[in-house]
Amino acid sequence: MKLIKDIKERSNVGIIFITHDLTIAESISDMTCVFYAGQVMELGKTKELIENPIHPYTISLIKSIPTLSVNYVPKQRLSTIPGFLTEDDFSDGKCRFYSRCFRSNRDCLKNIPLVHYDTDSRYVRCIKI
Numbered sequence: 001m002k003l004i005k006d007i008k009e010r011s012n013v014g015i016i017f018i019t020h021d022l023t024i025a026e027s028i029s030d031m032t033c034v035f036y037a038g039q040v041m042e043l044g045k046t047k048e049l050i051e052n053p054i055h056p057y058t059i060s061l062i063k064s065i066p067t068l069s070v071n072y073v074p075k076q077r078l079s080t081i082p083g084f085l086t087e088d089d090f091s092d093g094k095c096r097f098y099s100r101c102f103r104s105n106r107d108c109l110k111n112i113p114l115v116h117y118d119t120d121s122r123y124v125r126c127i128k129i
């Protein structure tokens with residue numbers, strides 16, 4: 001991480017870093033893009049996105065990480081995202097996170113666009129925002 005940060009600062013270049021670990025994203029990136037099933041679910045400044053996640057998938061991811069979860073109590077069971085990603089989740093005509101989302105209802109049974117949200121750098125793919 002230190003080497004990547006040094007290269008970024010010395011060379012003044014942009015770096016795309018792919019990780020499953022939001023704590024690493026928090027430590028290294030200015031902007032974070034959260035993908036699920038091949039689609040961007042949320043995009044924004046890393047600090048804003050982690051402190052105020054909007055998309056249900058981002059919210060669920062953050063709750064599952066002890067160091068990022070505001071409500072984390074040591075030795076308490078971590079939150080998990082129910083279910084699995086299946087081939088059916090990739091089909092058109094519904095949100096790709098539909099089968100695992102804690103906010104889903106029939107309104108989510110259509111293609112959901114990525115939309116600009118509030119601040120100039122935040123984009124979210126969810127109709128319940």
Ligand code: SF4
Nearest residue numbers: 095101104108126127
């Ligand atoms: S569109 Fe519906 S299913 Fe998809 S993330 Fe939003 S609430 Fe959940």
